[in-house]
Amino acid sequence: MTAPIAPLDGIKVLDLSRVLAGPWCAQMLGDLGAEVIKVERPEAGDDTRHWGPPYLHTDDGAKTEQASYYTCCNRNKRSITIDMASPQGQALIIELAKEADILVENFKVGGLKGYGLDYESLRKINPRLIYCSVTGFGQTGPYAPRAGYDLMVQAMSGMMSITGHPDGEPGGGPLKVGVAVTDVFTGIYSCCSILAALQARHRTGEGQHIDMALLDVGMAVLANQAVGYLNADEIPQRAGNIHPSVGPYQDFPSKDGNVLLAIGNDGQFARFCAATGNEAWAQDARFTRNSGRIIHRKDLQELMYPLMKTRTTAEWIALLEDKAVPCGPINNIAQAFDDEQVIARGLHVQIPRDAGDQIGTISTVASPMRLTATPPVVRRPPPAMGQHTDEILAELGRSPAQIAQLHSEGVV
Structure with a gap:
């Protein structure tokens, strides 16, 4: 039997994002079968490559300098390093954008305009492009120019005010959630918005700009706590592990x-x-x-x-x-992965990686999206930085000599 065609087979994604929210979105698209090219800075790469400990280990158990954080949101992607600040680098990204269906970026508002990589510039060369911008506070409003991180938004949205034990109890006080949930939820909302835009493009033939903000998402996922305040005018308080509306x-x-x-x-x-x-x-x-x-x-x-x-x-x-x-x-997390239900669902996935860096296997968590006819598949491990640079440049028509020159000039 032939393997089922993935839901997003044939869709091309250009991932200009880094850290968590944008990469999480692009990874979800990759899990669903899209071809994802991740653009990283030469030498430095995505910030999360250096967010350690913990670090990846080689097959013989030696610790590397590659942080494991990066691997949580960058599987099913190829990595190319490009100096976006150089005219030649900008030209390469524009070439990639010409062929892309989707672009995901999380630069500050207006940050890509000077490079000719903003939505208005790229839509002129690719009207079908779905361009998703992920920022802390969105493209409009007084906070639009500000940088935004998950912790800041957890605090500003009120999430920390309802997380933790009440004042006066041992350990009382506001707390962040143990995972960057605003980033993760923003990635999920972004992916959902992109899929909606793809469906709209089937009817109109045109792409569109998607404006995603961590603060918007942080407010939305307050869910019952938010509407409780808005409708009853009662400010929710921290209650530890007790549910404010249901019990025991x-x-x-x-x-x-x-x-x-x-x-x-x-x-x-x-x-x-x-x-x-x-x-x-x-x-x-x-x-x-x-x-x-x-x-x-x-x-x-x-x-x-x-x-x-x-x-x-x-x-x-x-x-x-x-x-x-x-x-x-x-x-604890170790006990969770040893749970018989977690094992039965195959949630721990090990992926071999051949990047010449002695890291033979990378572990990750399986996609929770279970489609019976077209299930997500882990096709690629999280890539080493720039692992596919030459491969992607060759697909753009560059000869070996031209690729070597781009390397020597520091463009890639």
Whole structure:
């Protein structure tokens, strides 16, 4: 049988972005079958190549100077190094843009205009180009010129104000999320916007400019917390691991550690009470409905904390898993990758890389997009810096002598 055609087979992406949000978007497009060419700075490359520790290791276990961070968002790409500040480098990127369907960039607003690589310039040579700009604050507004990073946006959007323990509790105070979630969500929203623009191009034949901002995304993913404030005029507060609107939906100390309960409706609570021999709790007017359990949360916690310490985490999971009562462990990342469900889903992927740098295998996380007919495929490992420069230049029609000259002049 022949291999299925990937959803974005034949689509060409020019990735001028670096760090996380833009590269995450381009990687998703690559996972879906698009051909992605990543342009990096000669010698330096993407910033995240140097964001370590931790670092990649060679086959014999020796640590390299290549940070592992880069590998999380740059698989299924080829890397070419080009000096964008040089006229010859700009000309090469324009050649690549002529043939591209999509361009992703995350330079400061107006940063590419002086190089002739802004949307208005490139649309003249390629009207079908879908040009996605990712910035901290968008192309308009008083903050548009500012640089923006995930941590800054987590703080400005209010996300940190609702993450962490309340003031006055041990460890209280605002916290960032343990992953750069605003960057990741911006990459996902950007990919979704690009796919919508591709569909629109099927009808109109024209590309368009997409203006993505980390702050916009940071505000959007506040979700229920945002609309709760907007509609009820109540500012959400930090609540640790307790859900402000559902309960009991939190972690509890168990006999040997911690266990998480995620009871989201009255039926689940009743089944929990029956399983633990506490049917009276479900009949108690304070706890029968979710709204009451939130109002009387402290009363319910006083009953549940001693109960939850009577069993180990594994015993709680065994008791509740066939009762349709969501219950689970609080894993560290190593434990998560050892979980039988994670293993069964094939989420740890190892990819061989032949870049002449002794790094034989790179591990990554499989795409969570599971399309039955046209599934994402890891076709290329995260590339070494400039690994495909000569290959891509040859595809642009440059001879070996011309390629050698571009190298000697520092253009690539």
